[in-house]
Amino acid sequence: MRPPTSNNNSNNNPTMSLFSLLLSLSFLPLALSLRAATLRTQSNFLSLMKDSLSGPSMASWDIAGAVGGSPYCNFSGISCDDHGYVVEIDLSSWKLVGDFPSGVCSSLPMLRALWLADNDIRNGFPKDLLNCSSLAELNFSHSGLTGTVPDISQLQSLRLIDLSNNFFTGEFPTSIINLTNLEVIDLNQNPGFDPWKLPETITQLKKLRVLILSTTSMGGEIPPCIGNMTSLADLELSGNRLAGRIPATIGKLQSLRSLELYYNHLSGEIPDELGNLTKLVDLDMSDNHLTGGIPEKLGAISGLEVLQLYTNRLTGGVPRVLGNSTALSLLSIYGNFLTGELPPDLGRHSKLILLEVADNQLSGQLPRDACAAGELLYLLVLNNHFSGELPETYAQCKSLIRFRVANNQLNGSIPEELFGLPHAAIIDLGFNRFEGTIAKTIGNAKNLSALFLSHNLISGALPPEISWDTNLVKIDLSHNLLSGPIPPEIANLYKLNQLSLQENKLDSSIPVSLSLLKSLNVLNLSNNYLTGEIPQSLCNLLPNSLDFSNNRLSGPVPLPLIKEGLIESVYGNPELCVPFHPDLTKPTLPLCPKPSIRRGLNDVWVIGVSLMLMILAVLLFLKRWLSRKNAVIEQDGLSSSPSSLYDVTSFHKLSFDQHEIVEALTDRNIVGHGGSGTVYKIALSNGEMVAVKKLWSRTMKNPPPYQSYLDKELKTEVETLGSIRHKNIVKLYCCFSSMDCKLLVYEYMPNGNLWDALHSGGSFLDWPTRHRIASGVAQGLAYLHHDLLFPIVHRDIKTSNILLDEDFEPKVADFGVAKVLQARGDHESSATVITGTYGYLAPEYAYSTKATTKCDVYSFGVVLMELVTGKKPNEPEFGENQDIIHWVSSKMGTKERAMDAIDKQLSWSPFKEEMIQVLRIALRCTLRTPALRPSMNEVVQLLLEVDPSKFDVAGSFKFKHLASLKG
Incomplete structure (x- = not known):
């Protein structure tokens, strides 16, 4: 039996016990006083925070109404320990704006976590935080921090630092490498740092699990010693300027679950050793300069869910073992030089969401079970050498959003249900060898915005049911064997921007209802067997790209097509005629026959009225000319007489002359001023409206110092707008230019900007x-x-x-x-x-x-x-x-x-x-x-x-x- 120690004897001594009690009681008032002082200091600091960081959520901090103890421990976002000391502040996403107050470390000595993500913190990184020796978690992500990051070496207790998505500049804070207790580093999306390299001393962070340094201006090579950081589970270095080879030593990171190196300049082959990363879930090395093949061992990683290697220079085949995966959900390897066949079992055992292998040299048949789990959203295999028929299983893939198999060697008929995929936004089957017809099920594709079937062998009629797909924006069915009429119901597609039906066997007349397609920008009906006249109402649209050539159309060419210089769009229709030969146009179409005398008095009456109108127009012109003889237009300090000569550059047939524009440049027509001149709204005599931009003149008394730049601006705008036509780009009718005036005449936009x-x-x-x-x-x-x-x-x-x-x-x-x-x-x-x-x-x-x-x-x-x-x-x-x-x-x-x-x-x-x-x-x-x-x-x-x-x-x-x- 162990004898009692002297300590035990003293504890049993009543005199000593009484002495200890009295000693403790003597210090109690001091301890209580110190604790009370600390609580008051904490309360004062939180009050200061409320004053410095404004935001609606701060109203819940009723500091003035708090009575006794440590009531602030009940405030939202504040956590305390059992003694009333603040240990955590989490005000993430509180919409706070302002400065973070100083004195946090002395006021909150036990603070272990500070989370201020998704706020607006002014004046850069709060340097007072550097004295918080107990701080273990610091999160200022998305908080608008600017300036430099100071040396943070003294925060030795820090386990997590998140400064991502801010606006830091200057040197990258490599001082974080001295914080050996760190487990998480996230400085993602801070591209303002000076170029820097990842130092080899990073390996001294033995506990580090997460290293996210994407888009931080990092250059150089990935140091091979990074393979010694065996605790890493997440390594993200994407969006930088990294070059050289991927170190094979990364294969030693047995805990790694996510490896993201995309958007860099990495070269060489993918190391086989990456296949040793048995816990890997997400691998993205896209958009680099990688060569060689995809390692078979990489495809064999059982838990790999995301494999993205697109836009590299990879060769060889796709690992067949990927077909056995039970985890793979995203496979994106487009833009390489891959050959061979896709694994036939791809998607059979996993919930595939995306299959994207476009722009390679793959061949063979498409994997029939790609949508076996019913969750495939994107199937993108265009620009390859795939052959054979489309698997019937694809027609049952109701989840598909994009289905693109264009530019392959696929053949056979298209499954009927494929046309009616309920959620598909794009169905692209162009440039293949498909036969058969467009099924009526096309009417079920309610979300379809683009249908591409060009350059196939599709025959039969275009079903009217296509008009049910009112979200359609683009239809390209060109270079097929379609016959029959263009269904007039197609006018229900009010969003339609492109309708390309050229190089088919369509017959009958052009539906007048096409004129209801107000958004139409491209209309190509060339090289068909269309008959009848070109509808006048269709010319109200005047799409930017219009082609009726090489059909069997007859009758007069509508005047708007001639006025807009689109006469070439009707060539190859022998029975069309023109009322006159347009200027600068070769007379390739015959003149329309003059009215026959047999039309009688009605025609004579029409001719008479026309002559009277012409005479009236001449008289009005003479009156206007005479009234201008003595008129001098004073505008913006410039004198511009009617005899002023303008160089006119027109891009469309004009329904007005320069005098009508110049006379209207009065104060009452001004609608705005810009840095380069004045803008006018002018009502023409024909009822149309135009907008005129008058640029500052060289002959002004005080021309702006940047006059030469404005001259270049005018030249740029004229050259640019004069050469392009698009329904979403403002139309420039013409440019008037003289020594003392430069005018740009545009179509008028009644709803402003x-x-x-x-x-x-x-x-x-x-x-x-x-x-x-x-x-x-x-x-x-x-x-x-x-x-x-x-x-x-x-x-x-x-x-x-x-x-x-x-x-x-x-x-x-x-x-x-x-x-x-x-x-x-x-x-x-x-x-x-x-x-x-x-x-x-x-x-x-x-x-x-x-x-x-x-x-x-x-x-x-x-x-x-x-x-x-x-x-x-x-x-x-x-x-x-x-x-x-x-x-x-x-x-x-x-x-x-x-x-x-x-x-x-x-x-x-x-x-x-x-x-x-x-x-x-x-x-x-x-x-x-x-x-x-x-x-x-x-x-x-x-x-x-x-x-x-x-x-x-x-x-x-x-x-x-x-x-x-x-x-």
């Missing part, structure tokens, strides 16, 4: 109208960027440059700073001065004067945000040095906050989910790294998929993948 409609109490725009405006502008920009021989960068996209016609259809205007990309094929153009408008300028303008199409994409993203939120690009509520992009970003953390970003005028709208999707597209457009932004063609398709009339079946589909889709 989008800025006024949104921000100046203009007409209320519901969401379907706003979406239609967004889609129209996107189509106009896509035309400029992708459909011309040399792309055009507008360089000043903003809501005030988007005009609205009588039906609120948008037209992009003001091309004064536009730039045609160089003929050598560059994707960028330079300017000697920075152009554009504050709030819409892409961030790369801060360090480069080069303008790319991605600059327009960025500006368009701001326009999208304006349309959804109703906010201006810069509002006081956003905070100092913050803009709408930062504000929207801060709202997208939760669905509730995203809903709060929607324009209050649309609070009743049933389309809130669609509006949030558009905000996500806008955020993608406004990414700080240009390479990460989508093209305008991609934006057009993304907007089509969130059309208000469509049902969103994508649900929780990962937006990163949705926004990166090619097809």
Whole structure:
């Protein structure tokens, strides 16, 4: 038995016990006093926080009404320990604006977690936090922080640091490497850092589980020693400037679940050792310069859900073992040089959501079980060498949104139910060898926006049921064997922008009802057997691309086609005639026969009336000319007499002359002033309206110092608008130019511009109208960027440059700073001065004067945000040095906050989910790294998929993948 120790004896001593008790009691008042002082200090600091950070949620902190103890422990966002000490502050997504107060560490000595994500914190990183020795979690993501990140080496207790999606500049804070207790580092989306390299000392962070350094201006190579960080579960280095090979040592990271290296300059082969990452779930190495094949071991990883390797230089086959996967949901390997067949069992055992293998050299048959789980949203296999028939199973894949198999060698008939996929936005079967007919089930495709069937062997009639698909925007059935009439019911497709039916065997007459298609931009009916006259009413549309050539049409060519210089669009119709031979046009069509005398007195009466009208017109002209003899027009300090001579450059047949325009340049017709001149609204004698932009003159007494730049602006605008035609780009009728006056005459837009409609109490725009405006502008920009021989960068996209016609259809205007990309094929153009408008300028303008199409994409993203939120690009509520992009970003953390970003005028709208999707597209457009932004063609398709009339079946589909889709 152990003898009692001396301590036990003392504890049993009554005298000693009494002494200890008295000693404890003597210190009790001091302890209580210190605790009370600390509680008061904490209360005072929280009161200071409430004063410094304003926001509606702060109203719940009733500090003045708190009585006794530590009542602030009951405040929302505050957590305390059992002794009343504040240990956690979580005010994420509280809409706070202001400075974070100093004194936090001395006032809250036990603070272990500070979460202020999705707020607007001013004056950069709160340096006072560096003294918080107990701080373990620090989250300032999406909080608008600017400036540099200080040395944070002394925060040795830190386990989590999240400074993602801010606006830091200067040196990257490599001091985080000294914080050896760190488990999570997230500095994603801070592209303003100076170029830097990942140091090898990163390996001293032995406990690190999450390392997210995407889009942080990181360059150099990935250090091979990173393979020693065996605790890593998430490694994301995408959107940087990394080069060199992928280290094989990454295969040693046995805990790794996510590896994202996309959008870099990595080269060499994919290491076989990556197949050792048995816990890997998400692998994305897209958009690099990788070569070689896809390792078989990589495809054999049993839990791999996402495999994205698109836009590289990979060769060889697709690992057959992928067909055995029970986890694979996204396979995106488009834009490589892959050959061979797809695994025949692909999708049989897993819930495949996306299969994207376009732009390769794959062959063989398509995997019949790709949609076995019934969850496939995107099947994109275009531009390969696939052969055989379409699997019947695809017709039952009701979940499909995009079905694109164009440019292959597929044959046989198209399953009837495939035409009627209920959620499909795009069905693209073009450039194959399909036979058979277009099934009547096409009428069930209620969400269809694009139907492409060109260059096949499709025969039979175009079913009238296609008119039930009222979301259709593009139809291309050209180069087939279609026969019979064009169904007049097609006029129900009020959104239709393109109707291409050329190179078929269509007969009968052109339906007059086509004139109801107000959105039509492309109409091609050439090389058919169409008969009868060209409907006069169809000429009210005058699409930008019109072709009736090589048919059997007869009768007179409508005058609008001749006036608009579209006479070539009717060549190859021997029985057509013209009332006169247009100027500068070869007389390839015969003159229409003169009226026969047998028509009698009616014709004589018509001729007489015509002569009288001509005489009256001559008299009116003489009267106007005489009245001008003594008139001198004083305008903007300029004297311009009727005898002034103008160089006239016209781009359309004009229904007015220069004198009618010049005489109307009076003060009462002024509707606006700009940096380059004055804008007039002029009513013509024929009842039409035009808008005239009068640029400042060289002969002004005090010409602006940038006169030479304005001369270039005029030349640019004339050359640009004169060479293009699109229904969403404002029409330039002509240019009048003299030594003392320069005039641009445009079509007039009665509903003004989008800025006024949104921000100046203009007409209320519901969401379907706003979406239609967004889609129209996107189509106009896509035309400029992708459909011309040399792309055009507008360089000043903003809501005030988007005009609205009588039906609120948008037209992009003001091309004064536009730039045609160089003929050598560059994707960028330079300017000697920075152009554009504050709030819409892409961030790369801060360090480069080069303008790319991605600059327009960025500006368009701001326009999208304006349309959804109703906010201006810069509002006081956003905070100092913050803009709408930062504000929207801060709202997208939760669905509730995203809903709060929607324009209050649309609070009743049933389309809130669609509006949030558009905000996500806008955020993608406004990414700080240009390479990460989508093209305008991609934006057009993304907007089509969130059309208000469509049902969103994508649900929780990962937006990163949705926004990166090619097809």
